Amino acid sequence: MPKQLPVIETSSLCCSPLMRQPLTEDQSADLAHVFKALGDPVRLRLLSLIASHAGGEACVCDLTDAFDLTGPTISHHLKVLREAGIVDGERRGTWVYYRVQPAVLQKLSGVLMTPDQAEPVTA
Amino acid sequence: MPKQLPVIETSSLCCSPLMRQPLTEDQSADLAHVFKALGDPVRLRLLSLIASHAGGEACVCDLTDAFDLTGPTISHHLKVLREAGIVDGERRGTWVYYRVQPAVLQKLSGVLMTPDQAEPVTA
DNA sequence: ACTCTAGATAGAGAGCTGTCAAGATAGATA
């Protein structure tokens, strides 16, 4: 049985979605920070390129080639994603590799779930 | 049996999450538009106030009272949410009532799901 | 028609964001 179920931290926001009770100011500020990082087409494509890349990680050189943008601009967008906790970068030798932090995306996905969607998960 | 299951359009982006293949430029532009609308703490609180309000809808007067902001500013944020397709407003007499459009949030939730999360839903 | 209230629109100003060019830094190799 190689299949391994993920251990998800569901305590904070997952399964108490946006839809069930009003957010506090702190909660909305934290969430808005992450959603804002996703609110740019270049960053969304970067994220999907990283996530879908072989091995779950991608080197900055691969990413830069996929856009008509300069290196510094890509670097800036990666920094925004990093500071939102969505991706994580690691230098190995000459290259820097980025990978997705799935827990943050799982949390967001849970926040947006309607109660109907959430039911089979919480059961 | 008053409970009515939502009919969800899963064809477009749900169950082919961000994580599985790179987004096209069009997909990322559309998605970024919606995420950008969620990327502001005031709008997130507005959304959760609307969604969690009794009857699933809230009058603008209720919403304005919950913030230290002027009416026009609230109106502006509601317009952003409306133009992203996240909420919908309807005038009934003197008041305007807003309600959430759950399909859009379900789509976003699906996009952010990791393959592990998506499995029980796609099965 | 007049007035009152709820909400939207228009316009302006301060601050933030996306982009680039130029320069800095880290590691590999000689």
Add this chain to the structure above:
DNA sequence: TATCTATCTTGACAGCTCTCTATCTAGAGT
């Protein structure tokens, strides 16, 4: 140490966003 390459940082600028005040519109009640 010198040099080369990959990536990041800095500084600058145009355009966008959030907020306000002032004005407008839609509907209710007189």
